[in-house]
Amino acid sequence: MKTLYCYANNEIIPIEKAGVPVSDLLVQRGYGIFDFLRVANRQPLFIEEHLDRFFNSASVMRLPINESKEEIKKIVATLIEKNNLEFAGIRLLIAGGDAPDGYTITQPHLIIIEQTLAQPSNQFSTKGLHLASYKYQRQLADVKTTDYLMAIWLQPWMKNKGADDILYYQDESITECPRSNVFMVTKENKLITPAKNMLRGVTRKNILQVAKAQGIEFEIRDITLSELKSAKEVFISSSTKRILPVSQIDEQIYNLNYSKSISYNIFTYLLALEK
Amino acid sequence: MKTLYCYANNEIIPIEKAGVPVSDLLVQRGYGIFDFLRVANRQPLFIEEHLDRFFNSASVMRLPINESKEEIKKIVATLIEKNNLEFAGIRLLIAGGDAPDGYTITQPHLIIIEQTLAQPSNQFSTKGLHLASYKYQRQLADVKTTDYLMAIWLQPWMKNKGADDILYYQDESITECPRSNVFMVTKENKLITPAKNMLRGVTRKNILQVAKAQGIEFEIRDITLSELKSAKEVFISSSTKRILPVSQIDEQIYNLNYSKSISYNIFTYLLALEK
Numbered sequence: 159m160k161t162l163y164c165y166a167n168n169e170i171i172p173i174e175k176a177g178v179p180v181s182d183l184l185v186q187r188g189y190g191i192f193d194f195l196r197v198a199n200r201q202p203l204f205i206e207e208h209l210d211r212f213f214n215s216a217s218v219m220r221l222p223i224n225e226s227k228e229e230i231k232k233i234v235a236t237l238i239e240k241n242n243l244e245f246a247g248i249r250l251l252i253a254g255g256d257a258p259d260g261y262t263i264t265q266p267h268l269i270i271i272e273q274t275l276a277q278p279s280n281q282f283s284t285k286g287l288h289l290a291s292y293k294y295q296r297q298l299a300d301v302k303t304t305d306y307l308m309a310i311w312l313q314p315w316m317k318n319k320g321a322d323d324i325l326y327y328q329d330e331s332i333t334e335c336p337r338s339n340v341f342m343v344t345k346e347n348k349l350i351t352p353a354k355n356m357l358r359g360v361t362r363k364n365i366l367q368v369a370k371a372q373g374i375e376f377e378i379r380d381i382t383l384s385e386l387k388s389a390k391e392v393f394i395s396s397s398t399k400r401i402l403p404v405s406q407i408d409e410q411i412y413n414l415n416y417s418k419s420i421s422y423n424i425f426t427y428l429l430a431l432e433k
Numbered sequence: 434m435k436t437l438y439c440y441a442n443n444e445i446i447p448i449e450k451a452g453v454p455v456s457d458l459l460v461q462r463g464y465g466i467f468d469f470l471r472v473a474n475r476q477p478l479f480i481e482e483h484l485d486r487f488f489n490s491a492s493v494m495r496l497p498i499n500e501s502k503e504e505i506k507k508i509v510a511t512l513i514e515k516n517n518l519e520f521a522g523i524r525l526l527i528a529g530g531d532a533p534d535g536y537t538i539t540q541p542h543l544i545i546i547e548q549t550l551a552q553p554s555n556q557f558s559t560k561g562l563h564l565a566s567y568k569y570q571r572q573l574a575d576v577k578t579t580d581y582l583m584a585i586w587l588q589p590w591m592k593n594k595g596a597d598d599i600l601y602y603q604d605e606s607i608t609e610c611p612r613s614n615v616f617m618v619t620k621e622n623k624l625i626t627p628a629k630n631m632l633r634g635v636t637r638k639n640i641l642q643v644a645k646a647q648g649i650e651f652e653i654r655d656i657t658l659s660e661l662k663s664a665k666e667v668f669i670s671s672s673t674k675r676i677l678p679v680s681q682i683d684e685q686i687y688n689l690n691y692s693k694s695i696s697y698n699i700f701t702y703l704l705a706l707e708k
Binding site: 164166173174176177178179180181183184185186187188189190192219220249251253254260261262263269271273294297298303304305306307308309310311313314 | 448453454456458460465467526528529537546572573578582585586
């Protein structure tokens with residue numbers, strides 16, 4: 159396997175040589191943020207939007223970033239060139255930094271990793287996902303923290319239910335899947351996605367932009383689990399998956415004519431956005 | 434500053450050389466557990482109890498530990514001898530391990546760090562703590578995960594209130610401070626501590642053992658925030674702090690005659706347990 163290079167300790171080094179010190183707040187106290195974007199045909203996709211969110215996450219978490227957005231873009235370009243992967247994923251990560259008292263933020267540091275990542279299919283998936291709903295609210299939900307403790311801990315529970323992914327809800331409103339946003343289409347062909355208590359995905363933003371441009375009626379508001387279960391279409395969205403239709407939530411099964419769906423329609427426009 | 438040794442990658446190495454790989458689940462997804470115990474006069478305190486809890490945390494989080502309890506005790510003894518610190522802290526840490534898909538637990542690994550740590554005073558503190566209450570429930574509360582995201586994030590909020598520590602509550606019942614347990618003494622001299630939704634501290638266990646041995650009446654049950662505010666005495670407990678009295682919670686002020694308090698009484702017995 160070829161050596162991949164990453165950015166750590168302010169330099170480009172082989173990923174095997176990059177480590178987070180055991181005294182770092184990320185290691186000792188789980189205090190860190192990240193963002194993840196896709197590389198297609200050696201181009202980082204929607205890097206401006208990911209950097210905006212990354213800097214916002216850092217700001218809410220009070221983690222100063224030494225590097226500017228322009229500098230980060232240059233480092234990403236260098237990694238893409240040096241690693242020479244046609245399709246890949248870029249992980250931007252801020253570790254809380256060395257804390258002498260094990261508790262106080264001092265000097266956070268930036269790590270940028272490029273990793274192999276298969277390109278999602280350009281064909282709309284017709285194998286719908288099965289979601290299992292679980293009552294849980296991510297802490298600091300609009301920040302992309304490294305906290306996926308519950309998502310990973312729930313994997314055996316999810317598999318035991320025969321599900322492919324988890325759907326979080328709280329106070330009767332659904333929020334998100336651990337790594338994707340959720341959309342529903344009503345019987346009146348209206349697109350709806352939650353307004354709060356979840357991460358604002360870059361693909362979510364692109365979908366809303368497509369809906370606006372294409373005259374698809376949409377609402378951004380709370381969705382109860384029962385309303386979601388009465389939907390005509392449900393799909394999830396993420397930077398790595400684009401759109402994947404949902405065929406089942408708990409006991410509720412959706413029978414979708416994929417080719418005539420709003421989901422499929424939006425998918426084709428999303429594909430075009432990547433050109 | 435002298436070099437401290439730690440245990441990482443199955444060997445004793447200088448702490449500067451120990452790092453958690455950037456591909457580890459602890460770094461990428463915040464998936465890890467730890468425990469922390471005090472070393473006094475070159476002896477690890479209550480190591481059996483800490484190891485029991487550590488192995489329980491690992492089990493709930495499905496993180497297999499290759500090393501046995503006996504092996505860990507030997508490593509700790511080696512570090513204490515090699516680092517030659519009279520008073521110190523030992524951190525046992527399990528990182529989720531390298532996950533090729535960034536999500537699945539494969540081979541977790543054990544890291545053991547010894548760090549300098551001042552011995553808490555053998556005099557009972559008469560400077561009571563000011564706690565600020567905050568509605569929050571730690572996820573997997575009976576597991577000592579590395580998730581202290583909220584505790585660190587709340588530091589400026591807490592300082593702004595002039596408080597020394599945070600008191601978590603949820604559904605009107607108090608649970609714990611981020612790094613300690615909470616006890617109250619009623620006007621009838623009954624000791625009470627919460628039963629659930631918090632970490633079961635080793636010092637908490639020792640205190641309940643002292644209460645039993647000394648005939649101090651105690652209850653383990655839910656405590657509302659308002660009941661706590663009507664208490665005669667409130668104190669917190671932890672392995673690094675033993676017992677610290679509380680002088681204020683939000684607006685409620687406690688005027689304590691420390692030398693005649695149940696808190697002070699228990700403190701003296703706790704000290705004796707360390708001999």
